[in-house]
Amino acid sequence: MSQIDLHTHSTASDGTYTPFELVRLARNTGLKAIALTDHDTTGGLNEALKAGREMNMEVIPGCELSARYNGLMHILGLWVKPETPDLNKSLLELRNKRNARNQIMIEKLRKLGIEITYEEIKLLAGDAAIGRPHICRVLMNKGAASSIQEAFEKFLGPDGKAYVPKEKFNPDKAISVLKNDQATVILAHPFSMNLQQDELRKELIRLKDLGLDGVEVFYPEHTKEQTSLYSSLCKELSLLPSGGSDFHGSIKPHIKLGKGRGNLNLPYSLVEAMKDKRAEQGLWT
Numbered sequence: 001m002s003q004i005d006l007h008t009h010s011t012a013s014d015g016t017y018t019p020f021e022l023v024r025l026a027r028n029t030g031l032k033a034i035a036l037t038d039h040d041t042t043g044g045l046n047e048a049l050k051a052g053r054e055m056n057m058e059v060i061p062g063c064e065l066s067a068r069y070n071g072l073m074h075i076l077g078l079w080v081k082p083e084t085p086d087l088n089k090s091l092l093e094l095r096n097k098r099n100a101r102n103q104i105m106i107e108k109l110r111k112l113g114i115e116i117t118y119e120e121i122k123l124l125a126g127d128a129a130i131g132r133p134h135i136c137r138v139l140m141n142k143g144a145a146s147s148i149q150e151a152f153e154k155f156l157g158p159d160g161k162a163y164v165p166k167e168k169f170n171p172d173k174a175i176s177v178l179k180n181d182q183a184t185v186i187l188a189h190p191f192s193m194n195l196q197q198d199e200l201r202k203e204l205i206r207l208k209d210l211g212l213d214g215v216e217v218f219y220p221e222h223t224k225e226q227t228s229l230y231s232s233l234c235k236e237l238s239l240l241p242s243g244g245s246d247f248h249g250s251i252k253p254h255i256k257l258g259k260g261r262g263n264l265n266l267p268y269s270l271v272e273a274m275k276d277k278r279a280e281q282g283l284w285t
């Protein structure tokens with residue numbers, strides 16, 4: 001059966017494969033379609049779409065936004081348009097906030113006695129939407145941490161000594177920015193919101209009123225119980241089920257494209273259902 005992956009990252013944000021390499025890996029893995037969903041940027045989409053055309057791979061242009069919430073709320077937009085001015089203005093705003101935050105984290109690291117500069121991060125990250133994984137990689141190159149995990153634990157994770165919270169849009173704005181660009185809007189990895197079943201149900205109803213189209217039911221960190229709960233909530237609330245690995249390349253070496261931790265089997269019918277809804281809404285696919 002044809003398999004897909006609707007949540008992946010490239011070097012346009014904090015992944016380690018270029019968009020071209022990612023599409024090539026998808027083809028070599030035998031996937032039928034992938035969505036590129038970099039954090040806060042559409043910068044990798046044109047390269048991925050071009051690679052998709054060359055390799056006869058279906059590439060769905062997307063992006064991932066973080067939203068302000070008690071737990072961790074991430075929102076994916078699928079079928080975003082890479083060049084839309086309004087969306088790109090909002091994404092630029094988010095990347096500028098990222099850079100301001102990165103500067104403060106670097107100052108904190110320097111105060112801890114680590115000689116690290118913004119220029120070094122920039123050299124490693126190039127034009128990417130820079131995030132904590134880039135800073136982690138520079139810390140590892142300097143020997144200040146032996147793994148990404150250690151760098152997060154000691155320095156950049158929520159309990160780390162150089163942690164600074166990220167500025168985000170509230171959920172309403174994150175959804176409306178994507179909806180205005182005619183995207184299909186998916187709540188990513190709902191387990192990360194840390195909600196009880198009834199709370200999640202209420203939140204999904206609220207988000208659906210704001211324009212949410214679907215939920216990432218299938219995700220490497222979801223237990224069987226979570227997967228079946230999210231799946232039944234989708235059926236009950238007429239939300240589209242989605243699924244993806246959140247592939248980032250070598251910064252999350254245990255996660256494989258299309259396979260997650262090994263058993264993520266995502267059928268193409270998930271994409272078909274999304275396309276059917278988009279066709280009903282009169283949106284492009």
Ligand code: AMP
Pocket residue numbers: 014039130131132133148149152157166248251252
């Ligand atoms: P940022 O967007 O700068 O806040 O960085 C968040 C990103 O860091 C996430 O999208 C993940 O890719 C990565 N990340 C967060 N926590 C960890 C962790 N414990 N281990 C590896 N990567 C992580």
Ligand code: FE
Pocket residue numbers: 009014039248
């Ligand atoms: Fe990431």
Ligand code: FE
Pocket residue numbers: 064074188189
């Ligand atoms: Fe995420």
Ligand code: ZN
Pocket residue numbers: 007008009064246
């Ligand atoms: Zn992601």
